Amino acid sequence: MLNKIVCVALPGMAPFEFGVICEVFGIDRSDQGGPVFDFHVTAAEPGPIRTKLGFDIVVHEDLSAAADADLIAIPAYQAGTDVHPEILRVVREAEARGAWVLSVCSGAFVLGLAGILDGRRSTTHWMYTDELARQFPQTTVDPDVLFVEDGKVVTGAGTAAGIDAALHIVRKELGAATANIIARRMVVPPQRDGGQSQFIQTPVVKCQSDSFAAITTWMLGNLDQELTVDQLARKSLMSSRTFARRFRAELGTTPTAWLNRQRLLRAQQLLEETSQTLESIAADTGFGGAAVMRHHFVKVLQTTPTAYRRTFGALQPLR
Incomplete structure (x- = not known):
């Protein structure tokens, strides 16, 4: 009672x-x-x-x-x-x-x-x-x-x-x-x-030194591409194993996890500030499709892209 x-x-x-x-x-x-x-x-x-x-x-x-x-x-x-x-x-x-x-x-x-x-x-x-x-x-x-x-x-x-x-x-x-x-x-x-995860403002993690600054900047500029650890390692002139180990030591997470988090942050920004469709945002952020993007939203933010836009979006989304 x-x-x-x-x-x-x-x-x-x-x-x-x-x-x-x-x-x-x-x-x-x-x-x-x-x-x-x-x-x-x-x-x-x-x-x-x-x-x-x-x-x-x-x-x-x-x-x-x-x-x-x-x-x-x-x-x-x-x-x-x-x-x-x-x-x-x-x-x-x-x-x-x-x-x-x-x-x-x-x-x-x-x-x-x-x-x-x-x-x-x-x-x-x-x-x-x-x-x-x-x-x-x-x-x-x-x-x-x-x-x-x-x-x-x-x-x-x-x-x-x-x-x-x-x-x-x-x-x-x-x-x-x-x-x-x-x-x-x-x-x-x-x-x-x-x-409440969806309300937490998570900044881009900065490198503690300049060793990974160039590659992370390049990654942020190419989120729409399919980026593999092997590709990133070659671009950094390292073996895949060395790149993954040093990346984790420098940024505290794996290259894949870091990349997915930055894609998520970029998707949040586009949902808030643009009227792009979900498929368009998924393509621009490297998730490939709206279903994959939705999976990451639910897993990390406990909400869907549509619900997130409804809460935080300044513009009416296109149907």
């Missing part, structure tokens, strides 16, 4: 992520057939809570409301700052009694500090995934997904992914129809495709 929801406000929290929790769980939608949750905003020390943006939110309830909550929700906050030990206690006790625990964005660090991510999969905003994994090595951090459910602990990725994570809990407990009512009122899709 999902009825009593407690959102824990903490110093340095992000207003948008806090608002996501309030929007999903705090609004009476009974006039549209939606749920009415017993919603509480609490704090370890009630009173003005200074947000990340410098203004205060006044919280009137203490953490006692969390004792029988069905869901404890932790918004994003300034990770690295101290967290009141009573907040960590509330999170631990909620997990122990089988209540849902939800974090949005950097709120995952609070769950990590409480110890409830140990032995679980988790996620957070892609900017913080490496740090989450470093601080809490007992959790397996997935940097690509919008949210992770492990048991009844749900960690959401960055910012708007908190909506996806919150609606997922509603869907699990109250059904798809109820989640759809909330999503429709919020004017968001009830369930998004893909993951």
Whole structure:
């Protein structure tokens, strides 16, 4: 049963992520057939809570409301700052009694500090995934997904992914129809495709020295060609084995993987900035055909070229 929801406000929290929790769980939608949750905003020390943006939110309830909550929700906050030990206690006790625990964005660090991510999969905003994994090595951090459910602990990725994570809990407990009512009122899709990989800006990896600068520059200028390791090695005046070994040592990946990543980046750019057809983009980037390009998009970005263009494209694509 999902009825009593407690959102824990903490110093340095992000207003948008806090608002996501309030929007999903705090609004009476009974006039549209939606749920009415017993919603509480609490704090370890009630009173003005200074947000990340410098203004205060006044919280009137203490953490006692969390004792029988069905869901404890932790918004994003300034990770690295101290967290009141009573907040960590509330999170631990909620997990122990089988209540849902939800974090949005950097709120995952609070769950990590409480110890409830140990032995679980988790996620957070892609900017913080490496740090989450470093601080809490007992959790397996997935940097690509919008949210992770492990048991009844749900960690959401960055910012708007908190909506996806919150609606997922509603869907699990109250059904798809109820989640759809909330999503429709919020004017968001009830369930998004893909993951946060598609939002990560990945620059072209630069060489640490000049030894491969010329060949990588040439590769970028000839992405539409079928480039083999043997061909690249000959152009670099090396044996194929030596070229592959030195390339990996210099750039941290294989020539084929590097090439595919640059083709993907170029395809993303063309999808965003042009109205070329998918087949044309696939040909220009060396994927050969739209089906092959789609395979790489789904594998790396967890989305399709069509969905990517719909999200990021500035121009209407040709049919």
